Amino acid sequence: MAAVGLVRVFCAAAAMVTFATVRAAWDNVPPLGRAVVLFEGMQEIDWPGSWSATVKCPLFSPDEVPVLAFRARLHTPGDGGCQWVLQVLVNGRPITDDPFRQRLLNKPFFFDPPGTEYRFQWFGLDRWMMIFTPTFETNWGGSGHDTEFLFDLSGFVDSGQPVTVSFVNGAYFDIAAAVGIDRTPLVIEKPTLGVLSRSEVQQLRDQAAGALPQMTVAAVAALPADARPGPRAYEVVWSGRPAPPSQVNFDDLRGWSVQVRGDAKVSLSASVEQLLWRPRVAKFTYGGGERATYAQILPPAPIPIAGEFDAVNLWLYGGLERGQDRPLQLVAFLEDARGDEYTVDLGPVTSTYWGLQHGVLQLAGAARPKFPMKFKALLLGECTAQGSRTLYLDSMLFYKRKRQPAQRYERSAPAVFPTSEYGIMPAPP
Numbered sequence: 001m002a003a004v005g006l007v008r009v010f011c012a013a014a015a016m017v018t019f020a021t022v023r024a025a026w027d028n029v030p031p032l033g034r035a036v037v038l039f040e041g042m043q044e045i046d047w048p049g050s051w052s053a054t055v056k057c058p059l060f061s062p063d064e065v066p067v068l069a070f071r072a073r074l075h076t077p078g079d080g081g082c083q084w085v086l087q088v089l090v091n092g093r094p095i096t097d098d099p100f101r102q103r104l105l106n107k108p109f110f111f112d113p114p115g116t117e118y119r120f121q122w123f124g125l126d127r128w129m130m131i132f133t134p135t136f137e138t139n140w141g142g143s144g145h146d147t148e149f150l151f152d153l154s155g156f157v158d159s160g161q162p163v164t165v166s167f168v169n170g171a172y173f174d175i176a177a178a179v180g181i182d183r184t185p186l187v188i189e190k191p192t193l194g195v196l197s198r199s200e201v202q203q204l205r206d207q208a209a210g211a212l213p214q215m216t217v218a219a220v221a222a223l224p225a226d227a228r229p230g231p232r233a234y235e236v237v238w239s240g241r242p243a244p245p246s247q248v249n250f251d252d253l254r255g256w257s258v259q260v261r262g263d264a265k266v267s268l269s270a271s272v273e274q275l276l277w278r279p280r281v282a283k284f285t286y287g288g289g290e291r292a293t294y295a296q297i298l299p300p301a302p303i304p305i306a307g308e309f310d311a312v313n314l315w316l317y318g319g320l321e322r323g324q325d326r327p328l329q330l331v332a333f334l335e336d337a338r339g340d341e342y343t344v345d346l347g348p349v350t351s352t353y354w355g356l357q358h359g360v361l362q363l364a365g366a367a368r369p370k371f372p373m374k375f376k377a378l379l380l381g382e383c384t385a386q387g388s389r390t391l392y393l394d395s396m397l398f399y400k401r402k403r404q405p406a407q408r409y410e411r412s413a414p415a416v417f418p419t420s421e422y423g424i425m426p427a428p429p
Helices: 175-179 198-209 234-239
Strands: 033-037 042-045 049-056 064-074 082-090 127-131 148-152 162-169 186-197 214-218 257-261 265-271 281-288 294-298 303-305 311-317 328-335 341-349 354-360 373-381 385-399
Touching (some): 042 049, 049 186, 064 082, 064 162, 162 186, 214 265, 311 328
Antiparallel strands (some): 033 186, 064 186, 328 373
């Protein structure tokens, strides 16, 4: 879905600044050094809308990390439920998260509400999950601190420089109308900028990760001695269509690697078992494991992408066991010419054949990448499965969409029975 824009600014209050060590109003956030309190008390943000403040970032040394702490919830009459609602923008850039970077320091990447069979991520694409609750004192998600957030702002702010922080009620739909009440505002309490020591941040990050094992596995670039070319996609053979252009190819894995976080078994190797365009593909095998496992495929060095683009295509052969597996989610990580990182959601793998994963470079607020950009990594998760699964990666294309104005084709005459205006059969009574 398209991101909801910053439609209304509800408040641009002057910040209240303090320079002492400040303990937040909750226990899961440690005391922050040189704290800058953006707002004392609570701020309600109706949908769609936002709240912003511009302050001077506290000074921090190379041994310190700038952080942002606050509490947030979606105000509802009853306690229970959740939805991706909150966007946090720092100087126009959204704060994002993934298991290998862990911006969220005070709770795990995912949560399992007690008494349910559901698993949710606190972050999804460009929004943060909000718990539906009338108060901040809730444990519906089972984290023990569902409404408390502490973010690492490394790379987002400069020491002693102005910084604009925005909180956006970016719900994908009108939740109040959906539940039949007048309003369900996003509530933010006491947003505070501050600093923590780098060692304390690492300790928090390790604690939030729950000691998930992390390892790096080198890709196997050589084909097995007995490798024989498997079938090429029959549509390509029948049509004789030439290979499309691409900037990232998976036919030469020399120097590539996979970083794995979790206990599932993951590997990457050269293969000719399934073919599409390229003479070889990358075979990604995953499975087993009892804990959430994520993997990111890394080239030997970031791959430059010439020119500007706003969309990405990835050709791959899926290995999903329908009705048994959670679809594997894919995200491309990019870096622009300033060193800022951007993500492109390539969606879930839902096929067991060759398919096209497509994503669009979503931009929130005033954030705009500086081209040219580089491809840094491909994130895959969640990689646990009963047994072993395999998918094959062919190539990636970064391109500018040629979007034309939408056209509507009207009927030249009224439809004749049994064809209706909306399909072949008449509309039901």
